[in-house]
Amino acid sequence: MFKPASPEQAMLRQQFLESKETTAWLRFSMAGCATIAVYDTIITLSDEIELVWKRNLWTFPALLYFGNRYVTLATVLLTSYTVSPFHSSSSDAV
Numbered sequence: 001m002f003k004p005a006s007p008e009q010a011m012l013r014q015q016f017l018e019s020k021e022t023t024a025w026l027r028f029s030m031a032g033c034a035t036i037a038v039y040d041t042i043i044t045l046s047d048e049i050e051l052v053w054k055r056n057l058w059t060f061p062a063l064l065y066f067g068n069r070y071v072t073l074a075t076v077l078l079t080s081y082t083v084s085p086f087h088s089s090s091s092d093a094v
Helices: 007-053 060-083
Strands: none
16 A cells, blocks of 8 residues: 655655755756857957957967966866766766
């Protein structure tokens, strides 16, 4: 016969469902951030080539610009991949 859930089990079930919802929102948010970052890189690439790449690339401001622009882009993309359902971690296998 079916046994009703105890209050502890009901609380754990509710926490689990809230955790799943939070994870879904995190995934959607990171996908949105990655989309905006890639879009920004694409639409400003022609200006970047004209204003930055055609000058001396080994100056401090140029290195600071590239570090800020592309390290940030790489971080957003890698974080998006890490929280995406396409990335399998050892905790998902359990």
